[in-house]
Amino acid sequence: MTHFRFEFHPYRRKFKRPLQTKHGNWQFRQGIILRLSDNCDHIAFGEIAPLSWFGSETFEQALAFCRQLPSQIDEEIIFSIPNELPACQFGFESAWETLISNPQIPQSRQLPLxxxxxxxxxxxxxxxxxxxxxxxxxxxxxxxxxxxxxxxxxxxxxxxxxxxxxxxxxxxxxxxxxxxxxxxxxxxxxxxxxxxxxxxxxxxxxxxxxxxxxxxxxxxxxxxxxxxxxxxxxxxxxxxxxxxxxxxxxxxxxxxxxxxxxxxxxxxxxxxxxxxxxxxxxxxxxxxxxxxxxxxxxxxxxxxxxxxxxxxxxxxxxxx
Ligand SMILES: [Mg+2]
Missing domain, CATH: 3.20.20.120 (Enolase-like C-terminal domain)
Incomplete structure (x- = not known):
């Protein structure tokens, strides 16, 4: 099984104006940038961007998950992230997909905005x-x-x-x-x-x-x-x-x-x-x-x- 080197970087971004949600005003968006690399020097990034008031895990839960992982991870770890951590599932799997599709990242069609x-x-x-x-x-x-x-x-x-x-x-x-x-x-x-x-x-x-x-x-x-x-x-x-x-x-x-x-x-x-x-x-x-x-x-x-x-x-x- 392929092993990947894993690093992560938490971030915190300030909204220009606090965003009104049903659960109060939201001032900062916190998330985690993930970096995976393999021994052929392929590198890929992913992002964990939880919205706990919308039903995902909290930022703190996502961070705790990243912190308990070893610095070398494999596909078994990536594909066994529990359903209680959906934003982590997305962040890790999408980084992994980018890494294995490297260097040809498919050009996606543009949808209207x-x-x-x-x-x-x-x-x-x-x-x-x-x-x-x-x-x-x-x-x-x-x-x-x-x-x-x-x-x-x-x-x-x-x-x-x-x-x-x-x-x-x-x-x-x-x-x-x-x-x-x-x-x-x-x-x-x-x-x-x-x-x-x-x-x-x-x-x-x-x-x-x-x-x-x-x-x-x-x-x-x-x-x-x-x-x-x-x-x-x-x-x-x-x-x-x-x-x-x-x-x-x-x-x-x-x-x-x-x-x-x-x-x-x-x-x-x-x-x-x-x-x-x-x-x-x-x-x-x-x-x-x-x-x-x-x-x-x-x-x-x-x-x-x-x-x-x-x-x-x-x-x-x-x-x-
Ligand atoms: Mg809506």
Whole structure:
């Protein structure tokens, strides 16, 4: 069995403005850059970028896992990382894949990008310059202001967007059943411009979400409900045939993700978990490989950080 030299480097990045999540304000993104090398001087990097409030392990758990590993590891170690550490599974396996495909890293096809508009009425001013830059898919968060107010803004937004635009509505699980039903009714009346309604109900409300998906023609996507591969499998078993939003960095093993998506013909939308260029590239490669309907990917996030240019990553890779 091949042995790899293993090194790791924890990082901490500051958001320009704290990111509002359901579990409070998020100020720093912490993660770990991994480096694997073999005795032929092939080198590859991977990234562990946990989002514990979204269902993965914590940064501290990932760090503890890296610290207890020896400096020489092999494939047996990489492929036996427990399911409780999905971000570690992703980081190690993607580094390993890059290393064994060296020097020919496959050129992945480019998927269109989706752009996250600001919440509430600020969205109305923001889409136009982005449209001019070539963006065609926009995402808008709902379930933040009172529904009456949001529906008004939504109608204005839909009227102003060109017919070729696609709009994704993301409720982050923040709607109740009546509100979700109202949004779906309105989207059905409007027709094609709404690509899907994302995670309308809470993670636990899969039965109700299944029922809504059968009653309305506007597609529904699950996101928070399918953060990890085990949750994806469970939702599929319980009958979910709608869209799965996949954040590769926290979903778990890329190898098992491939098997699942390909054998079940999953309709997947890929999105970032605020990882650096290293995790992002690995995630985009998977997206290009597994996206079946050319759906736009949500990966435009480096602008959220103070170290927007990510120059420290290049420096880090050179130091190593
Ligand atoms: Mg979402």
């Amino acid at each position: 989706s752009y996250l508009l600001p919440a509430k009425e600020a969205a109305l001013q923001e889409w136009q310059p982005l449209w001019n830059q070539g963006y065609r898919t926009f995402k808008w968060k709902i379930g933040i202001a009172p529904i009456k107010e949001e529906l008004q803004i939504f109608h204005q937004l839909v009227r102003s967007l060109p017919a070729a635009a696609k709009l994704r509505l993301d409720a982050n699980g923040g709607l109740n059943y009546m509100q979700a039903q109202k949004w779906l009714q309105v989207c059905d009346e409007i027709g094609g411009i709404v690509e899907f309604l994302e995670q309308p109900l809470a993670v636990e409300a899969l039965e109700a979400t299944l029922e809504l998906s059968k009653r309305f023609s506007t597609p529904i996507a699950l996101d928070e409900s399918v953060a990890t591969l085990s949750q994806m499998q469970e939702s599929y078993q319980r009958g979910w045939r709608g869209i799965f939003v996949i954040k590769p960095s926290i979903v778990g093993s890329p190898r098992r993700l491939r098997e699942f998506c390909q054998s079940r013909q999953i309709d997947a939308v890929f999105s970032s978990a605020f990882e650096t260029a290293i995790g992002r590239q690995a995630a985009l490669n998977l997206a290009a490989e597994l996206s079946r309907h050319n759906r736009a990917v949500g990966f435009g996030v480096s602008q959220w950080f103070e170290d927007e240019d990510e120059s420290w990553i290049q420096e880090l890779c050179q130091i190593y």
